[in-house]
Amino acid sequence: IQALQISENKIIKTKMLSRACFRQFSASIRRMSSTNIVETNIDSGTGFATVTLSQPPVNSLDKNLLTAITDRFKKLSDDSSVTGAILTSKFDGKVFSAGLNIVDMFQKSDDHLGEFWGMVQEWYLTIQGFPKPLVSAINGHAPTGGCAMALMSDYRVMVEGKTIGLNETLLGIVAPFFFADLMIAAVGRRHAEFALNNGYLYTSDEALKIGLVDEVVNLDQVVPTALKILTKMTKTPQPAYQVCKNFLRKETMDTLRNDRAGDIAHFVGFVQQPNVQKAIGGYLQALKQRKK
Numbered sequence: 127i128q129a130l131q132i133s134e135n136k137i138i139k140t141k142m143l144s145r146a147c148f149r150q151f152s153a154s155i156r157r158m159s160s161t162n163i164v165e166t167n168i169d170s171g172t173g174f175a176t177v178t179l180s181q182p183p184v185n186s187l188d189k190n191l192l193t194a195i196t197d198r199f200k201k202l203s204d205d206s207s208v209t210g211a212i213l214t215s216k217f218d219g220k221v222f223s224a225g226l227n228i229v230d231m232f233q234k235s236d237d238h239l240g241e242f243w244g245m246v247q248e249w250y251l252t253i254q255g256f257p258k259p260l261v262s263a264i265n266g267h268a269p270t271g272g273c274a275m276a277l278m279s280d281y282r283v284m285v286e287g288k289t290i291g292l293n294e295t296l297l298g299i300v301a302p303f304f305f306a307d308l309m310i311a312a313v314g315r316r317h318a319e320f321a322l323n324n325g326y327l328y329t330s331d332e333a334l335k336i337g338l339v340d341e342v343v344n345l346d347q348v349v350p351t352a353l354k355i356l357t358k359m360t361k362t363p364q365p366a367y368q369v370c371k372n373f374l375r376k377e378t379m380d381t382l383r384n385d386r387a388g389d390i391a392h393f394v395g396f397v398q399q400p401n402v403q404k405a406i407g408g409y410l411q412a413l414k415q416r417k418k
């Protein structure tokens with residue numbers, strides 16, 4: 127009887143403990159109301175937001191995803207309980223992001239292209255201007271705009287064995303000046319010129335060598351490593367962090383802010399050229415036929 131009473135007490139204690147743990151866990155992870163293409167969880171203990179891009183199949187940045195990411199980062203900027211963020215992809219081991227949606231640039235009206243590019247500008251200005259520490263957990267390929275998005279963060283942890291780069295010239299298009307500046311800031315002018323002129327896609331290890339990413343780890347270490355560095359970064363006095371980040375990034379952002387309409391006109395004029403359209407069409411077709 128005594129043994130039974132002891133084990134019953136143990137069961138009651140275990141149940142109480144697991145309920146307490148569950149309460150603590152559900153209190154510490156807050157899921158932001160978010161579109162299902164940008165999932166966001168906030169750890170209320172640390173204030174870290176994990177933003178997971180979840181648009182199948184490859185997180186290509188179409189109007190919907192650009193808007194959802196931009197809105198999410200604006201909210202995280204304004205949320206004083208958020209101390210820093212991690213940007214990652216649901217398609218781990220496969221793709222971080224395939225960059226801008228090519229379909230949005232092929233055989234479209236000037237109005238469509240203009241609206242699309244306005245969204246690209248807003249996405250860049252919002253993530254690049256995000257005032258808190260931001261770490262990219264690059265858990266898959268990150269070509270073109272995917273690479274640019276990773277470059278907008280303050281630190282990059284990449285999975286081994288994938289590729290990253292601003293390889294626009296391979297498509298017959300050219301990276302906009304604000305993408306080029308991201309690359310120059312990370313790897314210096316010499317590497318950036320080589321990378322952009324040749325549309326070079328770096329393996330994770332090559333990217334590490336030139337400073338395009340900061341760490342290369344195996345897949346299950348990508349997010350934990352990103353969290354570790356975020357913890358360190360958020361310990362820096364944040365008013366100083368924000369002021370420093372802002373003044374280092376301000377010049378290129380201001381150049382864009384001061385002439386957004388001109389930049390849109392430039393993009394539309396460039397993309398609508400028949401030879402550029404031909405190159406984009408050919409690239410799209412090649413992408414589709416790769417699987418066959």
Ligand SMILES: CCCCCCCC/C=C\C=C\CC(=O)SCCNC(=O)CCNC(=O)[C@H](O)C(C)(C)COP(=O)(O)OP(=O)(O)OC[C@H]1O[C@@H](n2cnc3c(N)ncnc32)[C@H](O)[C@@H]1OP(=O)(O)O
Nearest residue numbers: 186224225226227228229267269270271300302396413414
């Ligand atoms: C004088 C100066 C003027 C300057 C003016 C400024 C001009 C600037 C203009 C443009 C800038 C653009 C920047 C960009 O970001 S362009 C985006 C280019 N992106 C790419 O090249 C990446 C292409 N994708 C891939 O390489 C692969 O998909 C990869 C990411 C490696 C994943 O491979 P995998 O897992 O094998 O997946 P699939 O290739 O089978 O793709 C699945 C389906 O998704 C479609 N797809 C892929 N990428 C895109 C994309 N970026 N946009 C739209 N659709 C995409 C692919 O076709 C498959 O479709 P389906 O299943 O129907 O066959």
